[in-house]
Amino acid sequence: MSGPGTEASRHARAAEEMLELLEELAAFSAPGEGITRLLYTPEWSRAQSFLKERMETLGLSAYADGVGNVFGRLPGTEEDGRVILTGSHIDTVVSGGRYDGAYGVASGIAALAHLRRTYGPPRRTLEAVSFAEEEGSRFPLTFWGSGHVAGRYAGPEAAAVSDASGIALKHAMEDCGFGGYSPGSLKRSDIAAYIELHIEQGITLERTGTEIGIVTAIAGQRRYEVRLTGSANHAGTTPMGLRRDGLAGAAEMLAHLEHCALEAGDPLVATAGRLDVKPNTSNVIPGEVSFSLDIRHSDEAELERFCAAVAADFGQIAARRGLGLELIPRLRAQPAPMDAPLCASIEAVCGRQGRPSRRMVSGAGHDAQLLAPRCRAAMIFVPSRDGISHSPLEHTPPEELAAGLDVLIGLLYELAYC
């Protein structure tokens, strides 16, 4: 057998390239703890330009689309207009780690550079991608990169949402050189398969001593913004029975949410990660409160049922307290099964490379979730130390990162060269 699956040592240079890219990417961050690289900020922009240049240097033909997704193309000799795409996202959460997203981006580029160097042009066209945005960290929407490739965004979103300092997404785009934004033209119908390599962001692989996770499905997600309107008033002169306290209402809702989620049990999870209180002063009853809701389950019907019940209960709590309630949907991502034959191929590559693997469901959302309804999609996971992610403490040792890259190279070889 002469494919790369049997000779992981051949990939040593690719692993070095991937690790170097990760190191270099870590320098593109806003000041502060960990890595903060939010959509359309100067550090984001510099990181995408850097990747585009590096793709060119490594022999890929690089281009960016109208929202700032960056692609590096390795044309196939049997050009049939179809593309095998690999990569992940470049944006981070605030004070995130070095690996979430960046690992898949760096690995995709290093894998294609390795395949070109070792085997020449592929039979089928390969592309590496650095998606513009996945996390929803700056603007209240997510998957801004892969969502456009999947044809999920129609246009009005850019004018409708703003970041925490009131900058409209549309203006942030213009300032970053994406003024001619036309969402319809960004949808791709030429992608045959999408492969994403990512850190697990959980503790299963580490606990079970497994090198590689093969994702069988990605859990569905709903995100909402909950806005409560009460009445701001004097903390000393307003009797308890006459208050319309937005924060007390939010507290009751969140305690109820946790109770319902515990009762529903695994794999349902519900989180309110952001709370905004106005005027946020110790001697004023909070008149306006908003908080985020993030609810996930791998079964669409269960997810839908839970969200509907929570919305009804919040309505009752708000009415009893005389509070105005708005529940604004921010994300609706359905559970996404990964492509079964691709999962089997990854398993076979792991077997050939002698790497222990296991199948698993991803509780975290990924770009692969958006692409799965449009093409064959698969994900490869490597362990996260202590299961920590979305934190500066996020870590995976270099040899475990290199193992994931080996599997990615093995799979891409099979898909594009055989």
Ligand SMILES: NC(=O)N[C@H](N)C(=O)O
């Ligand atoms: N993999 C991730 O961290 N993805 C998402 N942003 C999420 O699950 O919230």
Ligand SMILES: [Zn+2]
């Ligand atoms: Zn993330």
Ligand SMILES: [Zn+2]
């Ligand atoms: Zn990620």
